[in-house]
Amino acid sequence: MTMEKNKETVGECPAEGLLKQLSGKWKPQIFRLALEGPVRFNGLVREIEGSNKQSIATALRELEENGLLEKTVIKLKPLHIEYSLSEKGKSLVVVFQQLECFAG
Helix, strand or coil: CHHHHHHHHHHCCHHHHHHHHHCCCCHHHHHHHHHCCCEEHHHHHHHCCCCCHHHHHHHHHHHHHCCCEEEEEECCCCCEEEEEECHHHHHCHHHHHHHHHHHC
């Protein structure tokens, strides 16, 4: 009985949900690049070595769905889309900095 209760408590950890949102192929790299300013899809594909269009598209969609990135359509010719950190994403900058300190 105690063992089952401990498993449930571990599954409810708020940090686990955050780590799941940020884990996945290319999400940390996209997040880091977005810290510097708005990013574009093709720029990410070029800048992130080893990436491909499908994996970048999936990561961008998931980061947007999780509220970490905002998608902006720029209606100049040629039409293009930029992704930038949302307010929620900006609030995680401190968390990323702490992780980098811990890893370094």
